[in-house]
Amino acid sequence: MTSTVTVSGIGGPRLTLGFDRFDRLDLDRHLAVHGKLRAPTLEDLVRAAEQVDLRGRGGAGFPFARKLTAVAARVRYPTADPAPLPGERRDGRGSCEDVVVVVNGAEGEPGSAKDKVLLTRAPHLVLDGAQLAASALGTQRIVVAVEDDEAARSVRAAIGERRMPARIVRLTERFISGESGAVVRAINGETPIPPGVKVRASESGVDGHPTLLSNTETFAQLAVLVSLGPDLYASAGTQDEPGTTLLTVGGTQVVEAPLGTPLQAVLDRCRVPPSPGVLVGGYHGMWLDPAAVSRAVLSRAGMRRVGGTVGAGIVLPLTQGTCPLGEVTRIAAYLAAQSAGQCGPCRLGLPDVVRSLNALTEGAGTVEDVRRAAAVGRGRGACTHPDGTAKFVVSAMEAFGDDIDAHRWGGGCGLATYGVLPLPVPDGTEGRVAIDWSRCDGHGLCAYLVPELIQLDRHGFPVVLGTDIPSWMEKDVQKAVAMCPALALRVVGGVPGAPAARRS
Structure with a gap:
């Protein structure tokens, strides 16, 4: 996949430093480009992550410093537990030797390629971040979970060059395979689906041990943060959200851009023509109409202002000439089939969403029917999949009002559904x-x-x-x-x- 993905940037490169000279940075090239990093103490690493408010880049945007301290607290104070979450299971106690660091390299979303680009072209940057975290937590146990064959080969070669005690676990390529609970279950040899109950990996993760789990880009960002230091790291981005981020545009272009960059500047950089709507955040993200796209800024706050989300950094412009409602229905059906099927909102709610979209497409349903179907089971799923799918569908009802009206009153918009939004290759x-x-x-x-x-x-x-x-x-x-x-x-x-x- 990465052989067909182009990489570019806006502003100075950080994560993609050296990509203009090398197809892949082996250990010697990596050290020449990024240098050898000093391993900070846990306190220093937490302080640096807090200073720049480093967030996970897998979609949820959870503060990385809080993950570090949660794992450390489980090791140091195993009986000083906060109150459990409703329905949460806790069954582990840790020691430094038991702690596991997991690099989540699963990109189940068909429109994402940024983590695979990092794993295949800059694997040592990712491993640097994982080793920094492991060293701070006093462990050597590192697991890299990947779906892609090329990524697995690249990481395996990098681990061999570093002679580090890390292992690779292959995951099934599926939309929900990247969910943290599904990754832990896969590593533990169980069915790779969300566990159905809230389980904090920091307390009971791999083999029941405290586990620090973050996605590929997050660990690469951690390495860049330690390399540059908090002040220089914060020289890019905004005051509230420093740094750069990786975006996958249209499934085939990866762009590194400072946080705070206008979305339109990224689309212009990728030569994306005017679009009837742009999906931001992937298939659990939200649709923006052209007016919102023109105002959107790549930051959590900037996206919230226009009703969008950065999410996992996936940007999917819709092509002119294809039926927007047909494309939304096609992806909703894919998402319904990709669920784990272990709770009512997925097994019953998502098929109802697809039925209501089909009826709307044929002019026999209403937007209210779609909203009603999407609201069933809200917040009650065994994982975030039904809520994420509902968010994707409901935002389309706002972004494509004209097309929906054409279907409601005319029985169709006159456009074919060409399937321009990416889906997995069988x-x-x-x-x-x-x-x-x-x-x-x-x-x-x-x-x-x-x-x-x-x-x-x-x-x-x-x-x-x-x-x-x-x-x-x-x-x-x-x-x-x-x-x-x-x-x-x-x-x-x-x-x-x-x-x-x-x-x-």
């Missing part, structure tokens, strides 16, 4: 729904039973979205196959338990 490891068109009569029952995988076009005929069948949907798919009046639905691939006569 790898053939899971089954897929297929339709025998010589039999299909357009009954539409399949779209009602599995809306995450099948939608209806304006003529009432099914459109297969091309999404792999997740394990939790296998029974629903079997039911849809069995109930098809025309016997036109089948499964291609290896879904366990599907009727053999209807599989190919």
